[in-house]
Amino acid sequence: MNQRLVEVLVIGAGPSGCVSAAYLQSQGIKVQVVEKSIFPRFVIGESLLPRCMDHFEEVGLLNGLDAFGFEKKFGARFIKGDKICEFDFSKKHTEGWDWTWQVPRADFDKVLVDELVKKGVEVSFGHEVVDVVIDENGVSVTTIKDENGVPYQVNAKYIIDSSGYGRVLPRLLDLDKPSALPNHSSIFTHVVDVNRPEGREGTLITFDVIETEVWLWVIPFSNGRTSIGYVGPTEFLESFEGSKSEKLSQLLRLSDYYYERFKGVDFLFEPVMIKNYSKSVKQLFGKGFVLTGNSAEFLDPVFSSGVTFATESALLGAKLITKVLNGQAVDWEKEYSDYIREGVSVFSSYVKEWYSGNLQTLFFHQPENPEVKRQICSVLAGYVWDKTNPFVTKHNRLIRTVAHIIDLETQKSE
Ligand code: FAD
Structure with missing residues (x-):
């Protein structure tokens, strides 16, 4: 079997993988990214938080994103019946970015990875990690199938697992742990927003609370399309009859605020349902590897924290690996695990x-x-x-x- 040698292997080219690879490349470290899909590819996670702008900026990925013209997000609106609560990121306690974007991830992630490739990082699309063996010194042999299904192996000093829902290392190294959060699920699609109101109302990202545990997201994009999705207890979402389109159509009737806007609008794809989405792991790192982004932990979409945790953990993980490769001591428990778990908690x-x-x-x-x-x-x-x-x-x-x-x-x- 063909063998290759790199210093760091990054699994997955989502926001997490792109941020860690961009940082490592900037430090002169030989890094390879393997990505099983061909981009652009759909993934959910469309509402960003200002904090992730710090990460994209630090690794030099912000300018490309800025040039694309994604819809700007200046806050978030929550609705419950006739009550409205709006947050404005410019009115916050902590200094920092007061805006970000709401994005179709297929476009957003494609821009990110294109920027990464421009920096000279090798990204192998259509290459899927199928096996990983890590010895007691942390040296790993990863088996990857290329786009033609031909296997080859990569030896790396470090693996960054940014495989998101692929959860490559949690699966292969038995690191999965049940989440402490209740079983919630989601059903979502995109629509051409033909009834979108003019002005600010039409572009506002909104969370419409139907009942305490059931809510609808409405995320308008700059391309005239809008993401709509329901979240609720798994049993509740499953109680609706019919196909996924029929389920989502019935659910949309529950929103007094948005029913008229989305009534009869065609779904751009058969709604996707992700059941029991919360995930956790027993450990966030081990000898020779670190888990970042969704492959490590996913809580809930309600506060849009997923991508921001993905980029926060990616940047920190990449910085600590750089220290190790430069011969410096790193206390992974304290410097990585404790820090990330603090934010997660x-x-x-x-x-x-x-x-x-x-x-x-x-x-x-x-x-x-x-x-x-x-x-x-x-x-x-x-x-x-x-x-x-x-x-x-x-x-x-x-x-x-x-x-x-x-x-x-x-x-x-x-
Ligand atoms: P991903 O973006 O998932 O990227 C992982 C990549 O790894 C993929 O491209 C995949 O193809 C690749 N991969 C997987 N397996 C392999 C393999 N074996 N070999 C090679 N490559 C592989 N987050 C937000 O910030 N805002 C939101 O509004 C939001 N809404 C959400 C709504 C729902 C219903 C759910 C379930 C999640 C939501 N999230 C949201 C979370 C968000 O989807 C993730 O946190 C985010 O995409 C994580 O980024 P990542 O880079 O870790 O993984």
Whole structure:
């Protein structure tokens, strides 16, 4: 079998793989990216957070993205019945980017990988990792099938697993762990948004809460298409009869705000259903490998944290590998695992408190408390490592406490 030698093998050319490979290349490290699809390819994950702009900027991938003309996202709107809560990223506690994009990922990921190739990184499309063996020193032999199904092997000092839902190393090395989050699923498609209103309303990214655990996303793109998707408990979504198109059509009737806009609009593809999407792993790294992005952990789409975690973990993982390859000591547990898990645990609290209803109590309470809103807005912008933000440091208590106070006040005034 053909053998190749690289310093770092990156599995997957999504945002995570592109960011880590771009960083490694900039440090003069020999890196190869293997990607099983041919781009452009569809993937879900269309609403970004400002924090990921820092990562694209740092590795030199931002300019290409900027030139494409994706729809700009300046905040997020949440609707529940007649109540509306809007976050504006320019009004947040933490300093940082106050906008980002909402993107069709087929286009977005293609721009990213094209930029990567322009930098001289070798990306092998149509090449699928089928087996990985890692010895006790962390040296790996990865078996890959090329676009013609012909296997070859790559020896690497490090593997970065950015394979997203492919979850290559969690599957092959038995690293999967059940998620602590409840079983939720999603069904989604794209439409040509023929009834899109003029102006700001037409471009606003919105989360329409139907009931505490059921919500609809509406993500308008700059190409006139819009992504629509429902999220809810798996049993609830499965209770709708018929094909996936029929299920989604019935679900759309539940939205008072959006029903008229999307009534009778053709779906651009048969809706996709992803069941029980939350994923977790026993460990985020091991000798000779690191998991980044979705192959490591996925919580929930409600706060659009997926891509941002994918790029945050990718950049950090790539920096630490660079240190190791340069002979410096790295404490992976502390410098990688603890850091990433800290951010994940903040978002995890927000996801749990969203579905418990407590966070929705805070979002939709009037009058708003501007300071609380600024602090929560930072979290929603992805700045979840800012220790000056009490809604970061006390994430596991503060939402519940404030919701409890609001409930007591509401009861008193009734
Ligand atoms: P991916 O983008 O999935 O890329 C992984 C790549 O690896 C793919 O191109 C794949 O072809 C390749 N690959 C897989 N297996 C192999 C193999 N064996 N060999 C070689 N290559 C391989 N995130 C957000 O930020 N915003 C959102 O609005 C959002 N909405 C979501 C909605 C739903 C319903 C779900 C389930 C997730 C959502 N996410 C969202 C999460 C988002 O999809 C992911 O977090 C994000 O795509 C992760 O990027 P990545 O680079 O880790 O993986």
